[in-house]
Amino acid sequence: EVQLVQSGAEVKKPGESLKISCKGSGYTFTTSWIGWVRQMPGKGLEWMAIIYPRDSDIRYSPSFQGQVTISADKSISTAYLQWSSLKASDTAIYYCVRHTAHYFDYWGQGTLVTVSS
Amino acid sequence: ETVLTQSPGTLSLSPGERATLSCRASQSVSSTYLAWYQQKPGQAPRLLIYGASSRATGIPDRFSGSVSGTDFTLTISRLEPEDFAVYYCQQYGTSPLFTFGPGTKVDIK
Numbered sequence: 001e002v003q004l005v006q007s008g009a010e011v012k013k014p015g016e017s018l019k020i021s022c023k024g025s026g027y028t029f030t031t032s033w034i035g036w037v038r039q040m041p042g043k044g045l046e047w048m049a050i051i052y053p054r055d056s057d058i059r060y061s062p063s064f065q066g067q068v069t070i071s072a073d074k075s076i077s078t079a080y081l082q083w084s085s086l087k088a089s090d091t092a093i094y095y096c097v098r099h100t101a102h103y104f105d106y107w108g109q110g111t112l113v114t115v116s117s
Numbered sequence: 118e119t120v121l122t123q124s125p126g127t128l129s130l131s132p133g134e135r136a137t138l139s140c141r142a143s144q145s146v147s148s149t150y151l152a153w154y155q156q157k158p159g160q161a162p163r164l165l166i167y168g169a170s171s172r173a174t175g176i177p178d179r180f181s182g183s184v185s186g187t188d189f190t191l192t193i194s195r196l197e198p199e200d201f202a203v204y205y206c207q208q209y210g211t212s213p214l215f216t217f218g219p220g221t222k223v224d225i226k
Binding site: 044045046047050059061062063095101102103104105106107108109110 | 152156168205209
């Protein structure tokens, strides 16, 4: 059974750094693209970035390029999303997704990130 | 950038009724590249339809997808209580690689 298990909720202050994680299991982690989708409070879905763990090929949405960093550690089947300096506008639920063909076939449970002073 | 427009914003129906949700692309989108997702409150989205008309694993056959030109349609033949949710379409393109529509909420009339 394919599973994407994400790290827990985070509460941070503006300017702080953060790295959230997503562990994949039940499939070959290295040969499937994995990525992140943002959902701001009460809003829709926004694709952020994807990575191919086997060779770390990365694609970013122009809206998020330079704002976040995606990475993966194939030795532990885990993908990451990190911020160097959080803003209040980063408050959202972040979903980890597996990308197959042209869609997202599996989703993690979501990680709520709250940024508030 | 291809923009997806979903209509209506909210659809108020009763259980047993038929729901027809629309997703219109601002430019040509291959049917191969169009998917639909369902999101219930407090849950992650789940894949319903891919390739415009193929049901994902475990999705009941009351859900169907179709396409006519740049207009994509998700139909729920007879609404079950568990079908009241928000539905998003998504397309695979160039830059950005993936875009979502704003969603259609199906709520109980």
